[in-house]
Amino acid sequence: MTITADPDAALLGAAVSGTVKAAGVDVQYYDSLEETPGRAPIVLVHGTGGTTARHFRFLFPMLATAQRVVAVDLNTDTTAPADMGPHAYADQVASAIEEILPDRRVSLAGYSLGAVVAATVAARRADLVDRLVLMAGWLKTTAGQALRNQVWLDLHRSGQQDTLARYFAFCAFSDPFLNWRTRAELDALIASVASDDATRHQMEMNRTVDLTEVAPTIACPTLIIAGTDDQMTPRRQSKALFGAIPDARYTEVTSGHAMVAERPAELVHLLTNFNGSPDRYPAGEIIPSRMP
């Protein structure tokens, strides 16, 4: 484990950051350190095109006000075959947990592709994970998802960066969220869309995700969070996970796929409460939406 200063660590308010050797590669991590009795550390896994700083700049520091938070930046080998699935990422996450939180069982929370990775870790390493949160995840890539994915890859291949970014923003954010932005905020949002090689590799990986065999073997209490307006991993996908994972409860946030940007405070609420009392809602429960 190497502890290094990292510009994102300040942004995230992380107490420590550095790299761990995990599954043969260097994995960047962030750790808030401070523990809260009664709540296990939460380990966050970002989604496609993300890093901790890109996807969890709200969740990391704000979850850390109520429990220890660790997050990893997945290391992408763009030369590996994309159809190998999320196993390499899952190995990185498992090794990082063993290294950073030795002899601990954690609350593992993944967003989007990170949810696929987290579910894989939970199924294979029950010794590390005793609570699982899947935000905007999916069970098995559908024809509709593959079509959307193909448009993205076509735009990427033809170098149409601006169109690619606008298309991605259109897919990722809900219509009401986009509609409440000012022109400048909208432009900034579009400008922030990632389309580097790692993202492309992840998009290719997303085409063949299939957790149908894996998900039913997940034993720990699981919270599934779907976005009502998610166009990338439609909420039926979260419902499919809800059906597949034995000890799962399900809830929705009024959001597009980008729930970490659209409803981050509500996610802090859901994750913190689930982490403190995972059995407050029994397995099989559809947790009603929360009228403020």
Place this chain on the structure above:
Amino acid sequence: MSESPERPSTMPQNVDVVIVGAGFSGIGLGIRMRRAGYKSFVILERATDVGGAWRDNTYPGVACDIPSHLYSFSFRTNPDWSRMYAPGEEIWDYLRSAAREEGLLPHLVFDADMLRATWDDTESRWRIHTTQGDFTGNILVAATGHLTDPKFPPVPGLADFPGALFHSAGWDHSRSLSGKRVGVVGTGASAIQIIPEVAKIADELVVFQRSAPYVNPRLDRPFSESDRRLFRRDPSAMTEMRERLFWYGDYTFAARRLLPAFLQEARDRALGHLAAQIEDDELRAKLTPDYEIGCKRILSSNAYFPAMAQPHVRLETAALSSIEGSRAISAHGNSYEVDALIFATGFETYDLPSSHRVLGRGGRSLAEHWGDGGMQAYDSISVAGFPNLFLLNGPGTSLGHNSLIYMIETQIDHFLGAFEWWLSNGQPELEVSTRAEEAFGRELDRRAAGTVILHGGCSSWYLDPRNGRATLSWPDFAHRFRDQCEEFDPEIYTATA
């Protein structure tokens, strides 16, 4: 209330619950009591109508700075709000019709100023001495609020000012400001609503500013008949808006927690608004705050800056320090001849007048109990030495980033949990220990220490100047208040029956 029937001649003098105050807290609790089928309660109100702040604040331009679909009861949503930020009178009307339609009129006693409430240890009940006679109740709920008692700064010469002089919360509508030279003291939430309106009619206007506020664009718009018909036909459209506003409010708490990226985003929004509305460099500099954003309440207005840029409006960047005859003199020594002075100088917040009138065990007042250490209450609702007393909207409830109604509803739920338990468990005395109160107070101190309220380089009304504690403030997400303080836990309360 003009529509109110005659007050019943035999108001019950001895009830289960005496509620003091008929603002959002008292009315909200009354509604929930009635809906649950409880009838043994009275609501004592010192004024002649319900409405709290929305009855008292009638100044030109008065409106809430939280959008109306969020600043209203979740159990009584209103599809007919005229706009995103409804005018104050509409909010007042909302409360009046709520009180009437929910059957609260028989429970309300007006002109009943609580002069003293005393815990009777022998009879185990509260005795409330009011200007409408005496009442007794097993339980006392102080729904007395915290932005209710106008505060004037101690300015020499104030008493001898020959012109019109009043507080924003006691607007004198008989004194026309048309064509007059007017001074407005303060640049807080009330002032920035008043100033654009007064600027329209006054000949000259001078604004006394101690420190400049951060002002955001106000995303206000009228709701069309089509909007409102949708809200009536599909209440889920209202819920969705309410949710969106609430979770956005809690999103902005990240800046209060001093996270650099979110602070920058918040600064950019407010200072960008200032830059877009004020071209003049010198005026813009004067209107630029000198403390971190969020330390004081962040305001929202589209009319304030344009009003300040008008040629007949002067910005004095110092406090009003004295009055000599009809001249208002600033701390910088600048002097202004004025016909009227409006004090938009806020309210008593850390040493609540009501706390001197509530006497618990041993005849000790809340104010004495708290002393110079400042206000605190377990779960922001219960105080050691004050059995069967519940405070609504008191210490540890105020927010800069979300709706107070959410906090009030959380406290109502806590109270109803306590009341139901009390009814079904032999009506014991419910009291928390000093340890529980103290531990809760210290925990809030710990959380406040991580926020801009204590680190923003300003003095705000959230702080108690006697001890530097943010006693009025809930220094966390609004949703966390509900997560942590909504549930009544009988084990924390001493049951002595």
